[in-house]
Amino acid sequence: MNAIEIQNIVKTYEKGSVQALNEVSFQVRPGELFGLIGPDGAGKTSLFRILTTVLLADSGKASVDGLDVVKDYKAIRQRVGYMPGRFSLYQDLSVEENLNFFASIFKTTVAENYDLIKDIYVQLEPFKKRKAGALSGGMKQKLALCCALVHKPSVLFLDEPTTGVDPVSRKEFWGMLKNLKAQGISILVSTPYMDEASLCDRIALIQDGQILSIDTPEGVIADYERPLWSVQGPNMYQLLLDLRDFRFTERCYAFGESHHLTLSDDTQAGEAEVRAFLEERNHQETQIALITPTIEDCFMALMRD
Amino acid sequence: MKDIVIKTHKLTKKFGDFVATNEVTFEVERGEIFGFLGANGAGKTTAMKMLSGLLRPSYGEAMVAGFDVYKETEKIKRNIGYMSQKFSLYEDLTVEENIRFYGGIYGLSNRQIKEKSTALLERLNLMRDAKTLVASLPLGWKQKLSFSIAIQHEPTIVFLDEPTGGVDPVTRRQFWDMIYEAAASGITVFVTTHYMDEAEYCNRVSIMVDGVIEALDSPAGLKTRFNAHDMDEVFHQLARGAKRGE
Numbered sequence: 367m368n369a370i371e372i373q374n375i376v377k378t379y380e381k382g383s384v385q386a387l388n389e390v391s392f393q394v395r396p397g398e399l400f401g402l403i404g405p406d407g408a409g410k411t412s413l414f415r416i417l418t419t420v421l422l423a424d425s426g427k428a429s430v431d432g433l434d435v436v437k438d439y440k441a442i443r444q445r446v447g448y449m450p451g452r453f454s455l456y457q458d459l460s461v462e463e464n465l466n467f468f469a470s471i472f473k474t475t476v477a478e479n480y481d482l483i484k485d486i487y488v489q490l491e492p493f494k495k496r497k498a499g500a501l502s503g504g505m506k507q508k509l510a511l512c513c514a515l516v517h518k519p520s521v522l523f524l525d526e527p528t529t530g531v532d533p534v535s536r537k538e539f540w541g542m543l544k545n546l547k548a549q550g551i552s553i554l555v556s557t558p559y560m561d562e563a564s565l566c567d568r569i570a571l572i573q574d575g576q577i578l579s580i581d582t583p584e585g586v587i588a589d590y591e592r593p594l595w596s597v598q599g600p601n602m603y604q605l606l607l608d609l610r611d612f613r614f615t616e617r618c619y620a621f622g623e624s625h626h627l628t629l630s631d632d633t634q635a636g637e638a639e640v641r642a643f644l645e646e647r648n649h650q651e652t653q654i655a656l657i658t659p660t661i662e663d664c665f666m667a668l669m670r671d
Numbered sequence: 672m673k674d675i676v677i678k679t680h681k682l683t684k685k686f687g688d689f690v691a692t693n694e695v696t697f698e699v700e701r702g703e704i705f706g707f708l709g710a711n712g713a714g715k716t717t718a719m720k721m722l723s724g725l726l727r728p729s730y731g732e733a734m735v736a737g738f739d740v741y742k743e744t745e746k747i748k749r750n751i752g753y754m755s756q757k758f759s760l761y762e763d764l765t766v767e768e769n770i771r772f773y774g775g776i777y778g779l780s781n782r783q784i785k786e787k788s789t790a791l792l793e794r795l796n797l798m799r800d801a802k803t804l805v806a807s808l809p810l811g812w813k814q815k816l817s818f819s820i821a822i823q824h825e826p827t828i829v830f831l832d833e834p835t836g837g838v839d840p841v842t843r844r845q846f847w848d849m850i851y852e853a854a855a856s857g858i859t860v861f862v863t864t865h866y867m868d869e870a871e872y873c874n875r876v877s878i879m880v881d882g883v884i885e886a887l888d889s890p891a892g893l894k895t896r897f898n899a900h901d902m903d904e905v906f907h908q909l910a911r912g913a914k915r916g917e
Contacts, residue, residue, distance in 0.1 A: 406810045529837060534907055619840075619841075620844055623890070
């Protein structure tokens with residue numbers, strides 16, 4: 367039995383004029399860390415709300431832990447953990463009070479499942495008397511995760527837990543997810559940061575309510591259809607403009623310290639032609655190398671199709 | 672001679688015993704794209720508020736666009752633009768109304784606003800959406816519009832606070848094209864981001880840790896100094912030791 371089963375889910379808003387989810391289907395296997403990767407407005411939150419039984423789909427079917435999201439909503443709520451994108455704990459309760467509150471709602475105690483949250487909670491413990499509203503961003507995020515775990519859920523839903531979080535804290539958070547996965551919890555996590563995709567077992571790329579691709583991160587990358595070149599030079603901005611102007615260029619995007627270049631399908635042109643063109647445009651000391659695409663390269667290629 | 676548009680000396684802000692920004696000293700040149708990085712809680716927002724005339728420093732000095740952050744805050748506000756993801760446009764006003772509203776706030780005359788808004792709509796290819804409510808625009812468009820509005824009065828400096836958070840990867844790059852264009856026209860761009868690839872697009876980058884600027888150099892200079900292969904590695908080396916986990 368899959369942890370999550372989604373079949374042809376459709377969701378519209380504003381009397382059907384805004385399509386949030388368009389025939390979305392995928393499965394999350396037991397114990398899997400599954401990433402839903404896409405920008406704001408892709409439909410990620412709508413899907414999370416449908417799966418956690420707080421929103422009804424227009425059509426399609428979905429189940430969590432073998433339970434139907436419409437018929438069995440009460441049972442689902444007992445066994446899933448949900449960390450919404452917006453901080454949703456009680457700001458005027460202390461760290462400890464929030465945790466006890468969520469434990470009691472699920473008719474359990476913090477002590478009963480302490481093993482699961484221990485590693486995260488020890489970092490919060492020095493502040494246990496502090497009101498949640500007065501916590502720093504990183505601490506709020508840790509408390510929200512503890513509260514979502516306090517009843518030992520079988521499936522955990524994390525909606526953009528790392529948005530607006532700095533790269534070091536993001537890395538730390540993914541470390542925590544890895545530990546939870548090791549304890550057998552199935553996790554569906556969404557993120558707009560493409561670099562986090564490689565930390566998931568499998569991913570679904572989503573844009574405008576539509577799934578672009580579902581695979582392992584390695585599988586998505588292997589599907590990139592053509593060679594990808596990295597190009598570097600002393601004058602990066604001019605280099606970008608010129609590369610886009612090259613007649614064999616299919617697309618060229620800035621990627622930090624280098625530009626990523628894909629040549630069009632119908633050309634035999636390669637590194638030599640690129641090099642000759644750049645010399646013609648007076649670019650000196652350019653470095654060109656064949657590279658493995660990143661998830662972001664793949665996402666942009668799929669967006670254009 | 673260097674044309675300096677931001678100059679600080681030991682700029683400090685304390686909240687009680689807590690030193691949010693601790694004796695920060697740096698300079699930014701005209702037309703520069705200056706990346707202002709740091710972990711959450713490092714003191715970036717506090718520093719930006721002081722530089723934009725919204726928060727009085729505890730001590731230290733700073734001149735922004737030639738004006739003093741203690742005595743000339745109103746003049747500073749007229750000579751800078753500001754945009755962030757959290758606060759940008761009024762959702763329940765139309766595109767055109769937002770342009771007019773901010774034009775007025777930044778002190779443009781009615782005639783200037785009229786001219787500017789036509790040019791702005793044409794440049795963004797939003798002519799047909801002039802009467803559309805901002806709420807119904809896709810996020811990427813909102814961010815581009817918001818940036819254009821923040822520089823419509825041709826400020827000396829524009830402050831961008833995580834302008835590309837959550838935006839799709841193509842739009843994120845189009846946004847940086849706009850930043851390059853603004854910088855080429857002489858506007859200084861002061862930008863914060865959590866995307867480390869974007870740090871590479873800056874002329875110089877400062878990295879704040881626990882209220883202090885730990886490093887300030889060109890991306891190439893920082894990578895050499897920290898023997899790192901990209902800016903992500905530089906950031907991790909510096910911010911890993913941060914004590915303040917805001």
